[in-house]
Amino acid sequence: xxxxxxxxxxxxxxxxxxxxxxxxxxxxxxxxxxxxxxxxxxxxxxxxxxxxxxxxxxxxxxxxxxxxxxxxxxxxxxxxxxxxxxxxxxxxxxxxxxxxxxxxxxxxxxxxxxxxxxxxxxxxxxxxxxxxxxxxxxxxxxxxxxxxxxxxxxxxxxxxxxxxxxxxxxxxxxxxxxxxxxxxxxxxxxxxxxxxxxxxxxxxxxxxxxxxxxxxxxxxxxxxxxxxxxxxxxxxxxxxxxxxxxxxxxxxxxxxxxxxxxxxxxxxxxxxxxxxxxxxxxxxxxxxxxxxxxxxxxxxxxxxxxxxxxxxxxxxxxxxxxxxxxxxxxxxxxxxxxxxxxxxxxxxxxxxxxxxxxxxxxxxxxxxxxxxxxxxxxx
Numbered sequence: 001x002x003x004x005x006x007x008x009x010x011x012x013x014x015x016x017x018x019x020x021x022x023x024x025x026x027x028x029x030x031x032x033x034x035x036x037x038x039x040x041x042x043x044x045x046x047x048x049x050x051x052x053x054x055x056x057x058x059x060x061x062x063x064x065x066x067x068x069x070x071x072x073x074x075x076x077x078x079x080x081x082x083x084x085x086x087x088x089x090x091x092x093x094x095x096x097x098x099x100x101x102x103x104x105x106x107x108x109x110x111x112x113x114x115x116x117x118x119x120x121x122x123x124x125x126x127x128x129x130x131x132x133x134x135x136x137x138x139x140x141x142x143x144x145x146x147x148x149x150x151x152x153x154x155x156x157x158x159x160x161x162x163x164x165x166x167x168x169x170x171x172x173x174x175x176x177x178x179x180x181x182x183x184x185x186x187x188x189x190x191x192x193x194x195x196x197x198x199x200x201x202x203x204x205x206x207x208x209x210x211x212x213x214x215x216x217x218x219x220x221x222x223x224x225x226x227x228x229x230x231x232x233x234x235x236x237x238x239x240x241x242x243x244x245x246x247x248x249x250x251x252x253x254x255x256x257x258x259x260x261x262x263x264x265x266x267x268x269x270x271x272x273x274x275x276x277x278x279x280x281x282x283x284x285x286x287x288x289x290x291x292x293x294x295x296x297x298x299x300x301x302x303x304x305x306x307x308x309x310x311x312x313x314x315x316x317x318x319x320x321x322x323x324x325x326x327x328x329x330x331x332x333x334x335x336x337x338x339x340x341x342x343x344x345x346x347x348x349x350x351x352x353x354x355x356x357x358x359x360x361x362x363x364x365x366x367x368x369x370x371x372x373x374x375x376x377x378x379x
Contacts, residue, residue, distance in 0.1 A: 002333040003318055006359045006366070009340045011183075011212040011295060011352035019258060020215065020251040029246035032058075033236070039246030043253050047220040050256065051205055052196035055228035057221045058249055059240055062088075062182045065206030065221040066140075067096045067238070068231040073138040073176040073203065074103040075230075080134040082124055084110035086147040088180055089140060100238070104134050112291070114145030115157050118164055127171055136171050142180040143198065144187045149348075150270075150296025152190045155198065162201035177201060182208040182219070186294040189263040203227065212266060212295055213255035214353045218248050259353055266295040266351045269360045273297055273349065276364035277371065284374045285311070298346040299367075303378050308341035314370055315339055327369045329358075335366040 007013050016024070030036035044056035059065045066089050070081055074097075081097060083090050085107040089097065097103040106124055108116040126136040141161065143153040165175045179202045181187075181195070188195045199205045204223035209215035221231055235241060274292045277285065277299060284303035291298075301308055318334030328334055340348040349363070 001318060001320075001323070002331075003336045004329045004331075004333045004362065005336045005338065006355070006363050007338040008349040008351065008355065008363065009338045011350045012210060014210075014212065014214040014352035015354055016216045016251050017214055017254065017258070017353070020254045023250040023254050024247050027246045027250035029244035031243050032245050033241045033243060037244060037246040037249070039253070040249040043249040044220060046253065046256060047207065048222045050195060051199055051207075051222045053205070053222040054225045055223065057228050057231050057235065058242075058245065058252070059219050059221055059235060060217060060242070062180070062206050062208040062219040063093045063096065064235070064238060064240055065219045066093060066178070066180055067101060068221055068234055069178040069204045069206060069223075070097050070103050070138060071101045071234050072227055072230045073178060074101065076135060076137065076173075077102065078134045079137040080104045080106050080126060081138040081140060082106045082108060082121065082136060083140045084108055084114075084116050084142060084145075086110040086145070087140065087142045088146055088182070089142070091147070106136075110145070110148060112148060112151075114142065114148040114151035114153055118157075118160060121161075122164060122170070125165075125171055125175065127169065129172060135173065136175055137173065138176045138178060139165055140178045140180060141202075142182075144183045144190075144294050144296070146182070146296070149291060149298040150183070150186065150294035150350075151291070152187045152293045155191065155193070158198065158201065176203040178203060179205045181205045182211060183294065185260050186212060186263055186267070189260075190267060190294050209252040209255050212263060212352045213252075213259045215251040215255045216248065218252055220252070262353065263295070266353070266355070267293075269355060269357070270295050270297050270349075270351045272360055273351075273363055273367070277367055280368060280371055280375075282371050282375050284378055285371050295351045297349040297351075299349065300346045303374065305378065306374060308344050308347045311347050311370075311374075312339040312341035314373075315366060322369060325369065327365055329362055335362050337363055337366040
């Protein structure tokens with residue numbers, strides 16, 4: 001049986017564009033450890049300028065970018081960084097802050113919109129000169145927020161957060177702000193503002209090039225010249241010193257130039273899939289339409305007997321009855337829809353550059369058929 005695959009597990013499965021491949025092949029390179037790769041330098045300076053920061057540093061991954069930010073901002077022994085309890089740094093970066101940086105993470109409960117209570121943050125900050133306590137040195141915000149479904153953090157909230165941590169006497173020492181901006185360009189596209197406006201009050205930002213921006217690898221960490229100088233030194237210690245890496249940086253330049261302007265289309269297509277599921281009015285799988293803000297869609301599972309991984313596995317299988325029912329592409333091939341699910345009460349779909357209108361329609365067709373199967377079982 002022939003099949004066509006629509007892979008919506010993550011925007012990390014996005015592929016480099018034809019222009020990226022061409023620019024990679026033609027990239028002028030040098031030894032970046034010596035600071036002699038002109039393509040890397042161009043990417044770093046261009047990214048920094050877009051964010052309104054002084055300097056940038058190309059790193060292999062967003063995980064390394066976040067870890068470097070923690071290491072630089074929390075350089076004092078006994079330091080503490082405050083993060084959301086559903087943040088990528090806390091859940092999915094192997095405890096690197098403690099393991100490699102020697103930094104304690106304190107968590108605040110993330111709210112459904114990706115924010116956390118600023119009142120709770122104020123109480124969480126260690127602002128007493130007490131020898132028993134660690135020193136609060138950093139607060140981290142994730143934008144857009146992954147686990148909360150691609151939520152865009154409101155500008156008013158970011159402004160209020162910055163005002164809070166900058167209040168005289170709030171911390172023993174100055175508290176830095178870092179943004180895990182893996183998908184911050186998606187936030188900018190959703191709000192219709194620049195990333196510079198979003199990150200205006202943040203000391204550092206890590207932005208990923210290999211998710212929705214379709215580059216094959218890499219992130220850029222931006223901040224002040226002094227911050228980046230220290231991050232550059234620590235990058236070497238973490239094994240991030242790369243040589244003729246302009247081959248990869250070239251793809252990042254194309255991502256900034258050509259893919260960023262198209263992110264709004266990913267958002268529109270995500271909402272189309274959400275609307276396709278919502279109109280089913282299923283008692284078992286629902287969508288909160290107002291919460292669909294960017295390229296991540298969460299399908300909430302309300303049926304206790306239906307596990308998220310079971311749902312995802314079913315979408316990845318083509319049953320003979322589907323073909324007879326016309327759940328196929330234009331050539332009659334069955335539809336395999338790949339989705340992301342763990343021990344969650346939801347299943348996640350993520351769109352990216354290569355997911356076109358035809359694939360969106362195939363995804364809706366497959367979801368409609370499978371959800372109706374569940375609804376027949378649990379009306």
